[in-house]
Amino acid sequence: MRVAATEISSLDVLLVEDSAGDVRLAQEAFRASDKPIHLHVVGDGIEALSFLRHEGTHKNAPRPNLVLLDLNLPKMDGREFLAVVKSDASLNSIPMIILTASDAKEDVAYCYQHHANCFVRKPGQWSTFESVVKDMNKFWLFMVELP
Numbered sequence: 001m002r003v004a005a006t007e008i009s010s011l012d013v014l015l016v017e018d019s020a021g022d023v024r025l026a027q028e029a030f031r032a033s034d035k036p037i038h039l040h041v042v043g044d045g046i047e048a049l050s051f052l053r054h055e056g057t058h059k060n061a062p063r064p065n066l067v068l069l070d071l072n073l074p075k076m077d078g079r080e081f082l083a084v085v086k087s088d089a090s091l092n093s094i095p096m097i098i099l100t101a102s103d104a105k106e107d108v109a110y111c112y113q114h115h116a117n118c119f120v121r122k123p124g125q126w127s128t129f130e131s132v133v134k135d136m137n138k139f140w141l142f143m144v145e146l147p
Contacts, residue, residue, distance in 0.1 A: 029133035045076030
């Protein structure tokens with residue numbers, strides 16, 4: 001069943017990010033949202049898979065409405081995580097937003113070939129980062145229908 005994002009009272013967003021500074025920036029930017037957002041943070045692809053599969057300490061984790069994914073992660077990088085999730089029939093409908101510092105054309109191509117929903121480069125300045133997150137919120141959390 002598909003539900004319009006405007007009909008969801010609160011949203012669960014999984015942020016897969018290993019940089020404490022970028023996590024803090026994302027938390028601040030999401031705090032300004034008009035809709036309650038529960039931001040769940042994990043630091044690598046292995047832990048993100050455990051979260052999505054409800055394993056270990058994440059056995060009661062909610063299914064996120066969307067995932068924000070960095071590419072350069074320890075243990076299992078974002079590219080491998082993306083490929084695993086998008087090849088799993090029980091997880092592949094979760095929208096996957098790549099939010100990374102990478103500007104490599106190979107990364108952009110790889111992510112779209114593995115069914116990422118969009119590729120966004122992390123801006124270097126706080127005001128720009130905040131604006132990008134607000135724009136993503138507006139689009140993904142208010143305008144589209146989420147699975």
